[in-house]
Amino acid sequence: MSLENIGAKEKIFQAVLELAASEENIENITSRKIAKKANVNLALINYYYQSKEKLLKQAAEIKMASIINQVLGQNDGNEDAVVKLKRLLGTTADFSFRHNDIFRIAVAGELKEGCKNSCELVMPFLREIFKNKSESELKIIVLQLMLPFHHIVLYPDVYKNYFHTDFFDEKQRTQMINKMVDSILPKMEEK
Numbered sequence: 607m608s609l610e611n612i613g614a615k616e617k618i619f620q621a622v623l624e625l626a627a628s629e630e631n632i633e634n635i636t637s638r639k640i641a642k643k644a645n646v647n648l649a650l651i652n653y654y655y656q657s658k659e660k661l662l663k664q665a666a667e668i669k670m671a672s673i674i675n676q677v678l679g680q681n682d683g684n685e686d687a688v689v690k691l692k693r694l695l696g697t698t699a700d701f702s703f704r705h706n707d708i709f710r711i712a713v714a715g716e717l718k719e720g721c722k723n724s725c726e727l728v729m730p731f732l733r734e735i736f737k738n739k740s741e742s743e744l745k746i747i748v749l750q751l752m753l754p755f756h757h758i759v760l761y762p763d764v765y766k767n768y769f770h771t772d773f774f775d776e777k778q779r780t781q782m783i784n785k786m787v788d789s790i791l792p793k794m795e796e797k
Contacts, residue, residue: 615654617644622665632662632707659711666705666712667723673701674727687734688791694731695755695783702759703774713759724752735791750790755783 621644625635637658641648655661677697685693702709716724725748732744739747758765762773771782 614644614646614650617646618651618654618661619665619668620644622661623669626662626665626669626705626708632711635662662708662711663715666708669705670698670701670709670712673698687731688787691728691731691735692784692787694728695751695787696780699755699759699773699779699783700776703762703776703779706759706762706774710760713756717756717760721749721752721756724756725749728752747790751787754786 618640621640622635625639625643626632635658637648637651640651640658640661651658651661655664674694674697677694680693702713716722725745728748728751729744732739732747736744736747758773766772769782771778773779773782
């Protein structure tokens with residue numbers, strides 16, 4: 607690696623984060639714009655990240671992890687696990703819909719990988735809620751919770767019609783998230 611390329615991977619990553627935060631439409635973020643902002647050769651994007659889409663997916667995952675850690679850090683220790691879960695889902699949904707184009711890329715990747723990351727994130731809450739459930743039972747519950755959320759991020763217009771809910775409207779989105787969680791968890795607690 608030449609001296610001028612030291613730190614290029616980090617520069618590219620930071621540039622895409624900044625562009626994603628400032629662009630309304632993900633389609634406006636081109637590899638050329640990323641390279642120009644990072645002040646690197648265009649070919650380095652594919653060298654380090656294989657494609658613009660993979661770079662955007664990684665950026666979305668890092669940003670989402672940061673938000674999740676922030677939400678989890680706000681825990682006062684006395685909060686009910688269901689309340690914490692709703693807050694986590696609501697906060698991540700808020701960010702996902704503010705930056706829907708980039709998060710559609712991340713969610714599509716997450717679904718291809720079997721919902722592993724987002725489902726694992728929710729498992730501690732479910733373990734706290736359902737102390738007597740086996741791991742396989744908890745995995746079924748987490749899929750029942752997370753798959754609809756992923757699909758709503760991917761296809762908000764379809765689910766807008768289905769639920770009569772504008773998921774880009776924070777109040778409507780929060781109400782629907784709470785309904786979804788409440789409709790699954792009480793049924794599971796009864797068993």
